[in-house]
Amino acid sequence: MIPGPFSYHRPATVADAVKLLSTLGDEARPLAGGHSLLPMMKLRLATPDHLVDLHGIGTLKGIRRDGNKVVIGAMTTQHELLASDEIAKSLPILHETALLIADPQVRYRGTLGGNVANGDPGNDMPALMLTLGASYRLEGSGGGRDIAASEFYQGAYFTALEPGEILTAISIPVPAAGAGYAYEKLKRKIGDYATAAAAVVLTMSGGKVASCAIGLTNLHETPLLATDAAKAVMGTSLDDAALKKAAAAAVAIMSPAADARGPVEYRKHVGGIMVMRALTRAAARAK
Amino acid sequence: MNDMTPTREQREAKLEGMGCKRKRVEDARFTQGKGNYVDDLKLPGMLHGDFVRSPHAHARVKSINGDEALKVPGVLAVITAETLKTVNLAWMPTLAGDVQMVLADGKVLFQNQEVAFVVATDRYAADDGINKVQVEYEPLPVVIDPFKAMDADAPVLREDLAGKTTGAHGPRKHHNHIFEWTVGDKDLTDAAFKKADVTIKEMISYHRTHPSPLETCQCVCSFDKIKGELSIWGTFQAPHVIRTVVALIAKIPEHKIHVISPDVGGGFGNKVGAYPGYICAAVASIVTGKPVKWVEDRIENLTATSFARDYHMTTEIASTKDGKVTGLRVHVLADHGAFDACADPSKWPAGFFNIVTGSYDFPVAHLSVDGIYTNKAPGGVAYRCSFRVTEAAYCIERGMDILAQKLGMDPAELRLKNFIKKEQFPYHSALGWEYDSGDYHTAMRKMMESVDYAGLRKEQAAKRLAFKRGETREIMGLGVSFFTEIVGAGPSKNCDILGIAMFDSCEIRLHPTGAGIARVGTKSTGQGHETTWAQIIATEIGIPADDIMVEEGNTDTAPYGLGTYGSRSTPVAGAAIAMAARKIKAKAQMIAAYKLEVHEDDLEWDIDGFRVKGLPEKTMSMKDICWAAYNSVPPGMEPGLEAVSYYDPPNMTYPFGAYICVMNIDVDTGVYKIRRFYALDDCGTRINPMIIEGQVHGGLTEAFAIAMGQEIRYDPEGNVVTGSFMDFFMPTAVETPHWETDFTVTPSPHHPIGAKGVGESPNVGGVPAFSNAVNDAFSFLGSTHIQMPHDYWRNWKAAKSLGVFA
Numbered sequence A: 001m002i003p004g005p006f007s008y009h010r011p012a013t014v015a016d017a018v019k020l021l022s023t024l025g026d027e028a029r030p031l032a033g034g035h036s037l038l039p040m041m042k043l044r045l046a047t048p049d050h051l052v053d054l055h056g057i058g059t060l061k062g063i064r065r066d067g068n069k070v071v072i073g074a075m076t077t078q079h080e081l082l083a084s085d086e087i088a089k090s091l092p093i094l095h096e097t098a099l100l101i102a103d104p105q106v107r108y109r110g111t112l113g114g115n116v117a118n119g120d121p122g123n124d125m126p127a128l129m130l131t132l133g134a135s136y137r138l139e140g141s142g143g144g145r146d147i148a149a150s151e152f153y154q155g156a157y158f159t160a161l162e163p164g165e166i167l168t169a170i171s172i173p174v175p176a177a178g179a180g181y182a183y184e185k186l187k188r189k190i191g192d193y194a195t196a197a198a199a200v201v202l203t204m205s206g207g208k209v210a211s212c213a214i215g216l217t218n219l220h221e222t223p224l225l226a227t228d229a230a231k232a233v234m235g236t237s238l239d240d241a242a243l244k245k246a247a248a249a250a251v252a253i254m255s256p257a258a259d260a261r262g263p264v265e266y267r268k269h270v271g272g273i274m275v276m277r278a279l280t281r282a283a284a285r286a287k
Numbered sequence B: 001m002n003d004m005t006p007t008r009e010q011r012e013a014k015l016e017g018m019g020c021k022r023k024r025v026e027d028a029r030f031t032q033g034k035g036n037y038v039d040d041l042k043l044p045g046m047l048h049g050d051f052v053r054s055p056h057a058h059a060r061v062k063s064i065n066g067d068e069a070l071k072v073p074g075v076l077a078v079i080t081a082e083t084l085k086t087v088n089l090a091w092m093p094t095l096a097g098d099v100q101m102v103l104a105d106g107k108v109l110f111q112n113q114e115v116a117f118v119v120a121t122d123r124y125a126a127d128d129g130i131n132k133v134q135v136e137y138e139p140l141p142v143v144i145d146p147f148k149a150m151d152a153d154a155p156v157l158r159e160d161l162a163g164k165t166t167g168a169h170g171p172r173k174h175h176n177h178i179f180e181w182t183v184g185d186k187d188l189t190d191a192a193f194k195k196a197d198v199t200i201k202e203m204i205s206y207h208r209t210h211p212s213p214l215e216t217c218q219c220v221c222s223f224d225k226i227k228g229e230l231s232i233w234g235t236f237q238a239p240h241v242i243r244t245v246v247a248l249i250a251k252i253p254e255h256k257i258h259v260i261s262p263d264v265g266g267g268f269g270n271k272v273g274a275y276p277g278y279i280c281a282a283v284a285s286i287v288t289g290k291p292v293k294w295v296e297d298r299i300e301n302l303t304a305t306s307f308a309r310d311y312h313m314t315t316e317i318a319s320t321k322d323g324k325v326t327g328l329r330v331h332v333l334a335d336h337g338a339f340d341a342c343a344d345p346s347k348w349p350a351g352f353f354n355i356v357t358g359s360y361d362f363p364v365a366h367l368s369v370d371g372i373y374t375n376k377a378p379g380g381v382a383y384r385c386s387f388r389v390t391e392a393a394y395c396i397e398r399g400m401d402i403l404a405q406k407l408g409m410d411p412a413e414l415r416l417k418n419f420i421k422k423e424q425f426p427y428h429s430a431l432g433w434e435y436d437s438g439d440y441h442t443a444m445r446k447m448m449e450s451v452d453y454a455g456l457r458k459e460q461a462a463k464r465l466a467f468k469r470g471e472t473r474e475i476m477g478l479g480v481s482f483f484t485e486i487v488g489a490g491p492s493k494n495c496d497i498l499g500i501a502m503f504d505s506c507e508i509r510l511h512p513t514g515a516g517i518a519r520v521g522t523k524s525t526g527q528g529h530e531t532t533w534a535q536i537i538a539t540e541i542g543i544p545a546d547d548i549m550v551e552e553g554n555t556d557t558a559p560y561g562l563g564t565y566g567s568r569s570t571p572v573a574g575a576a577i578a579m580a581a582r583k584i585k586a587k588a589q590m591i592a593a594y595k596l597e598v599h600e601d602d603l604e605w606d607i608d609g610f611r612v613k614g615l616p617e618k619t620m621s622m623k624d625i626c627w628a629a630y631n632s633v634p635p636g637m638e639p640g641l642e643a644v645s646y647y648d649p650p651n652m653t654y655p656f657g658a659y660i661c662v663m664n665i666d667v668d669t670g671v672y673k674i675r676r677f678y679a680l681d682d683c684g685t686r687i688n689p690m691i692i693e694g695q696v697h698g699g700l701t702e703a704f705a706i707a708m709g710q711e712i713r714y715d716p717e718g719n720v721v722t723g724s725f726m727d728f729f730m731p732t733a734v735e736t737p738h739w740e741t742d743f744t745v746t747p748s749p750h751h752p753i754g755a756k757g758v759g760e761s762p763n764v765g766g767v768p769a770f771s772n773a774v775n776d777a778f779s780f781l782g783s784t785h786i787q788m789p790h791d792y793w794r795n796w797k798a799a800k801s802l803g804v805f806a
């Protein structure tokens, strides 16, 4: 549990960071909170020659409202999300989810940008970003670009980030007024990744589901948007039959790995249950 | 008497003796980060060692090449079995009479086995070095399932034992067989089963887990070439035994070996044995002439140093139709891993597993244990329990519940019907133990009343009906456990380690001003000995506990002791402390008689000194006696006030307790909720109720972890899949249930202060309580036994196999 040798860089601007990353090439990695990267380095599963620490770049931090969007700097920590009135008011589901990530120590250091850029299927924020229709701002030596969260994840630890690019901000449309939301996560203990988790944002109209998005965490090598499951509940009052149909549609797209959290069959089964529970809880919150 | 004269109560209180909830004196340093652990030690010029470990569970080692590693800046040496052979240390003896490779000699037998030891100027360089050592392996077929280890065509694991048909504990039946151990009367037991109205038979497994103390195993070895002396600072639960073992295997005279256990961050059995890291650090220090530090990381600790359990217990109970037990038959398949490195008293290959008759009056019983080799890490230590006692308690407590279910009897009633009665003590068990004292019925009834057992059963019955009607997806279980432990190893007539009797010791020196020091042969790894040992002395000789310094863990200063494990400290060393104090008191009485000019027999003890019988004003305090001991002792008496006692206990002690766990399980997810856990412990005389409560909380938390998910699991290829705290279940305060504690007091009749020991009871009694709760929850759906651990997915699987998703 001792990392290999590396050099450390601490640029002050995004431009410098991008320049460093592109000149140092493949052997350089951005360092955010370090709570995914450092454990991997200690196991020598990651052996970067260079760490480019993003903590010196002030512009990467902060939460601001931009029209009907909330824009969050990549280096904003989970703790800062939890402490933010803006998040509590316009994106309470982010609050609910951040509280289910690890423990206060990890949340003081771990960043939203690191969580979504990491590409680990166990991370909670990516599925939530899909559910909310978020987009990511990436900056590289060739300039900046925006990419939808739904286009970003390609496989376990594979993302649309090009070498030398960094993620600078996450921009999230504020859900419609009166939308209900829930993040249901089954885990074995504090500090554990999800055995299965589901994010739901929906609106109700006259007791029936008017819009719905469902995201799934740790049930596939990438986060999933369960579109068929969401369709299955549209126009329903979320009666038992509709819930079961949604769960079945969600289970159909799951392909989790077997691990100490349980065999594949179990993880899919509880994945379906998380979907049903998240739908029920979200509906109860919808106005 | 003027107003300033303290009352008797004030004098008592000032002592903070036995029964006082004295605050732990060691916590002043621990809570301020001022503890002094092995890894805090930094000696000038100190080097660091780290292991190259095997990725394979079973493989031939074709070659080891350290050339590239030696090019890493800072790397000084790469030690292999070949190096160790030059000092005859490639293999080492185990406490169980086997031998174990220190470094891979020709082959590896478990994943993460030590293959080479890289020594460097710092820890980083050492780790860079191990990544450059090239080892060529030829993988061999593995034996992971213990039930297949003795198949005729099972791979041969221990080639070094080829042709050896006898091991340290008798004949071997197969190339992967270690020993067979039998106790009890087979014929009488078979006859009881033939006559029985009702019998049960179940294979009850206690899975492999790990003690996982917060601080891993580590040491610093420093060899002084000029003096020929070896100093070892290490995380040892038994420092004197380590000194003797080193003297025997390294051929260094024992007086030239200094073993020091500084503060130790938890042991739970993990730190009893001798590990390759200690040998390699010592050899590296001898080779380099510099101090060498070896510190295990968490993965190494979980996967290479001693595991616990891995007992597979086929359990049969015979009974009359009205529930009186008439016989017990148990066969254990004991998976010891690649080497038999169990830490048991030498003559006990399965520890004290023959306590398996538990708290019940079995007229006959028969036990046989087969120990076997597999491609797993060696160990089999007593993880917070006396030797194999938690396995035994789990076996009988599950067995009794299974029998109750078959008889249609309440499990608590079945236990009450079969308990050894108060008047039967001292009780001779069918498997050979003499239980010292007990009052099981009182403890059990107190538990049942405290939790309203009858009310809980009613609630459960209602819930079961509601479940069957489809109104709830939750099921409810009550886990009853009544355990009897056997601790305090032990009497020299049946306990030794490598030939050294398992006594323990204390030396007390009182200083002229009425303060003193006590040095003890045990070693606290968190139990609070510095606090409680002083309390025993305070009560015995009337010196305030605050004025007694307790020192342990330095073999140069402490009298020889066998260390701390198996709840032996209070039963054995606690007795030695009282006996040493009594020697002091006897001398003090002579001094007081001389000073008060009366005959010794005219004196009586009174809290903190002596007084003349019938003349309560005429007194001499212990504090004054201390002064007198250094200036005016009776003619012919040696000055000074000190004593040593080596205590060989006449018997073990037998703590017991009644526990109950109330649990709900959601069948859809397998998620459980511990609603209530009540633990009544009887550990005899209670020295410090606060420390007892803390010990019970800690032990119950470990029991909770083990029963509900903590396991060392191997895949079929022999890879450990639970090698870090990400997967090895280590509950946090959030998951840990609330504990309710209670007690009764049945002193040990043979112990000087009547104390029995408590540190391990909660682990022993707790595991069956949790497991019985899960099993009780599912029983109405038709199951008889569900194996541990009861983590969420396994609960769900059980629910599914019982048809709840039909």
Ligand SMILES: Cc1cc2nc3c(=O)[nH]c(=O)nc-3n(C[C@H](O)[C@H](O)[C@H](O)COP(=O)(O)OP(=O)(O)OC[C@H]3O[C@@H](n4cnc5c(N)ncnc54)[C@H](O)[C@@H]3O)c2cc1C
Binding pocket: A029, A030, A031, A032, A033, A034, A035, A036, A037, A038, A039, A054, A074, A075, A100, A101, A102, A103, A106, A109, A110, A111, A112, A113, A114, A115, A117, A118, A122, A123, A124, A125, A161, A165, A166, A167, A168, A191, A192, A193, A194
């Ligand atoms: C005990 C423990 C439990 C945990 N449990 C959970 C959990 O339940 N759920 C969960 O979601 N997470 C969990 N985590 C992970 C935690 O949330 C991490 O903080 C997070 O995954 C990564 O964020 P970070 O800021 O720490 O990033 P780092 O670890 O610094 O980086 C992670 C990866 O992202 C890259 N990266 C970081 N920032 C950027 C950027 N701006 N642009 C481009 N690439 C970037 C890095 O190069 C690296 O590859 C846990 C961690 C620990 C230690």
